[in-house]
Amino acid sequence: MLGFTRIQVVKKCNILNLTFYLKATHQKLHTKSKATWSIPTSIDFDEQYLCNPDNLSAIKHNIENRKGIGNIALVQELYSKIKLKDSSDKTFESLKQEFQHECALIPNKTHPDVMAYGDNPKVLKYIGEKPKFDFKHKDFHDIAKRLNLMRNEHLGNLSGNKSYYLLGEMAELEQALIKYFVKNLLKNKFDLISVPDILPRNVVESCGLNTRGDRTLVYTLDPDVHGPDLCLSGTSEIALAGYLGSETIDQKYLPLKLCAVSRCYRAESSSVLEERGIFRVHEFTKVEMFIAAKPDQSDEVLENIRSYQEDFFKQLDIHFQVLDMPPHDLGAQAYRKYDIEAWMPGRDMYGEISSCSNCIDFQSRRLNIKYKAEEGSTRYVHTLNGTACAIPRLLIALTETHQQSNGTVNIPTVLQPFMRGKTSIARQKKIPDLKLIKNKKS
Structure with a gap:
């Protein structure tokens, strides 16, 4: 399911009209009940x-x-x-x-503090302790293969390179993570929205992503088959931003906190040994946060998003570092961006599992998202986003951190209620091992 009821492609103006319905959150979101995405053809640049x-x-x-x-x-x-x-x-x-x-083509402004960082990020803090092992610990791929938790080999003829199957309790752990993060976001007064994965090119580009050329990370659908200028979403941030396109929000509802669970599609690849397995893949599930705020709120809101992330990951008993990223790592859209990198002991390295960004008015000007101030004037909101959970890399960090000498993997306490009370993951015996059989030529 793509998360919407009907898609109507209007070829004349190359705008995708998406009609979908929320549940009881409509009254809380204070937006129209049917969302027609209309992106301005002329942008009000500063x-x-x-x-x-x-x-x-x-x-x-x-x-x-x-x-x-x-x-x-x-x-x-x-x-x-x-x-x-x-x-x-x-x-x-x-x-x-x-x-x-x-x-x-002009990138966003950069926070003054970040301008002084040069090419290196600033480490803000370390949280949790690195695990210590009294046995020869393994990396995720070896653990998953031994316990029959994943298949990512010999899939070229089925689903292509950089694809994978999560099996049995590893698939359960994926769903447990989703439920854990959504529960905590709802507890912190986010509204959950189910979003479409097929988006108009101009919505994607309005959020600061490049969709053209050989170096793009965005999948584009065949225009001869599916209509002009449609892309697969790389993050639900884009759909959530597009949902608010051409809206004017009463300031009393700001900051407006939205979240979504979606499949993310990335046309990126890597041959680096440290990024083997499911570290860098073409599609994965992600829980995302998106917030629209007044300009005088956005610095504080970014710190709040980072605080949520730190608290959520801390409860998973993993070690991670928090980085304030330098200018060249901000992309086109971010004014300031924090990354969270988890320690992956099987790889003996930190790997990014989350980030959060303040895009100030970069996206809102391109998507025409405004708020109404007390005196009646309208101004552009500031948009912010943050990854609550990107499944594959978090599975790597959890599996490598919580592996045991007997070959099992302990499940963090906060995830056990979403795993039917299980405390550990062992070898999957009900799911058969799949072996590649080569046909002999006669």
């Missing part, structure tokens, strides 16, 4: 900031630090040309379109 010659040097420096591709000098040149043109001039519209295109 011209006062971008087109001010006094900001040229600072913006150029920001682009270089973030390893971006935008050309702020060209943006300001085009802006000056437009100001000299009459709207009736035959070149006026083409200049405006070029201006919009170049503005869209």
Whole structure:
């Protein structure tokens, strides 16, 4: 299920109208009962900031630090040309379109504290203790194979490279993690939404992701078969942001806290040994947080998201470090981003299991998400997002951390109620081992 009732592709304007219904959360979300995603064709960029010659040097420096591709000098040149043109001039519209295109390539501002980090993240804290073993501990792949918990080999003819099956109690552990994180998010007053996985290209790009070229991480559907400009979602952040597109929210409902469970699709790959197995895959399940806030709330909200993440992971009895990421790791959209990396003893390394970002008004300007202030004026919200749980890497950290000398894997106490009271995972005996059989040529 993709999480919506009906999809109608409107080819004329290349906009995907998604109609889906929430349960009792409608009254809490204070949005219309049917959501039609209408993304503005002309974006209200912050011209006062971008087109001010006094900001040229600072913006150029920001682009270089973030390893971006935008050309702020060209943006300001085009802006000056437009100001000299009459709207009736035959070149006026083409200049405006070029201006919009170049503005869209400029990355977000960067938090002043982060600008000083150079190329390295700042370690903010370590939480939990690294596990100590009195036996030769193994990595996730070896443990899962020995206990018959996963299959990710010989799947080329079935589901392609970087795909996998979780079996028996490992599949149960996946579902337990989802239930654990959703329960805690609802406890912290998030509203749960089931989201679509097929999204219009302009919604994806409005959130700051590149969908074109050889280096894109986004899967695009065949336009000849499925209609123009449709993509598979890489994170439910995009669908949640799109859900609020062209909405004006009363400020009394801010911060508006949403969450979703979705399948995520990433066209990325790696041949690095440390990223073998399910560390980097083409599809996985993720629990995501998305918050719309007033500008004067967003710094505090980002700290709140990080606090939720730290608390949730701490209860799983894993060791992890919290990083404040440098400019070149912020992508196009983030103003500030924290990463959480769990210790994976079988790999003898830290691996990213979560992140959270404050995108200030980067996404809201592109998606036209506003709030109504007390005096009646409308302003752009700040959008923030955070991964509550990305399943595959968290399974790696849990399995490698809680492995026992007898070959079993202990289940963290907080997950046991979602595992029918089980306290450990042993070898799966009911699920047969699958072996590759090569047919002999006659």
